[in-house]
Amino acid sequence: MYVLTIDQQGSSSDVDRVPELISALRDLTPAAFERSVGDELQGVVEHAAEVVDVALRALRTGHWYVGIGIGSVQLAPGDSPREGSGSGFVAARKAVELAKTAAGQVPLSVVSGTMGRGRDIPPQAQDGAMASANAQAVLRLIGRVVQQRTEAQWRVVDRLRAFQGGEGRHGSQKHVAQELGITEQSVSRAVLRSGWQEEWAARPAAAMLLDYAHSHLVRSQNEGAR
Structure with a gap:
C-alpha cells in the first residue's frame, strides 16, 4: 500500500485549499482522502498508477508539498486514514517533511519504510529504497513539466485526457480544436509545448518504479517475519 500525506504551502497566508483538492482527487482514485491535521490531507492508495495521478494533480497547482510513503499499512476497511498505522504512515510523514526542504526542486518526496539501519537493512529493502529514490526522480521530472504549463495549455490537455484517456491522438486533437x-x-x-506526450510516456515508468519498490519492501518484510 502507499500512503500519501499532502500539506498545503503557505497555509497561514492563504485560503484553505484542502476541500478543493479532496474533491478533485475523487475523480482519480477510489481511495478516501481526508483532512488529517490543519491544512494537510492523507489517503491510502492501493495502485501505483493512482499514486502518480494523485501526486501530479496536487503538484499541478503549485500549492502543495507531496509525501509518498511505501510500507506496511494497518487500516481496517472503511476506517479513516487517521486511524491507520504502520511503516507506510511513518514513511509518508518523513516524505512530506523532506518535500518541504526541497528548495528549488519540485516539492515531492518518496520514502520507503525499511527494517533495520545501515548495513542491517535487508538487500530486498535496499533495492526498494533505491527504487523509491528513482521513482522520486522521475516524478519530480514529470512534476516540473506539469507545473510549467500555462492555463491555455491546460485547457487543451485537459480536454485531450477527457477524449482519449491521456493518449492525445491526432483524431482527438481535432475534436478538442472544435x-x-x-x-x-x-x-x-x-501539445508540443506542454510536454503532454512526454508526460504520458513517463507516467508508466514512475508507476513501475513505485510498484517495484513496494514489492521488494513487502518481500523484505515477509522474509524478516520468518
Whole structure:
C-alpha cells in the first residue's frame, strides 16, 4: 500500500485549499482522502498508477508539498486514514517533511519504510529504497513539466485526457480544436509545448518504479517475519 500525506504551502497566508483538492482527487482514485491535521490531507492508495495521478494533480497547482510513503499499512476497511498505522504512515510523514526542504526542486518526496539501519537493512529493502529514490526522480521530472504549463495549455490537455484517456491522438486533437473554438494547429502547438506526450510516456515508468519498490519492501518484510 502507499500512503500519501499532502500539506498545503503557505497555509497561514492563504485560503484553505484542502476541500478543493479532496474533491478533485475523487475523480482519480477510489481511495478516501481526508483532512488529517490543519491544512494537510492523507489517503491510502492501493495502485501505483493512482499514486502518480494523485501526486501530479496536487503538484499541478503549485500549492502543495507531496509525501509518498511505501510500507506496511494497518487500516481496517472503511476506517479513516487517521486511524491507520504502520511503516507506510511513518514513511509518508518523513516524505512530506523532506518535500518541504526541497528548495528549488519540485516539492515531492518518496520514502520507503525499511527494517533495520545501515548495513542491517535487508538487500530486498535496499533495492526498494533505491527504487523509491528513482521513482522520486522521475516524478519530480514529470512534476516540473506539469507545473510549467500555462492555463491555455491546460485547457487543451485537459480536454485531450477527457477524449482519449491521456493518449492525445491526432483524431482527438481535432475534436478538442472544435470544442475550444481554436485551430487544430493551435492544439498541436499546445501539445508540443506542454510536454503532454512526454508526460504520458513517463507516467508508466514512475508507476513501475513505485510498484517495484513496494514489492521488494513487502518481500523484505515477509522474509524478516520468518
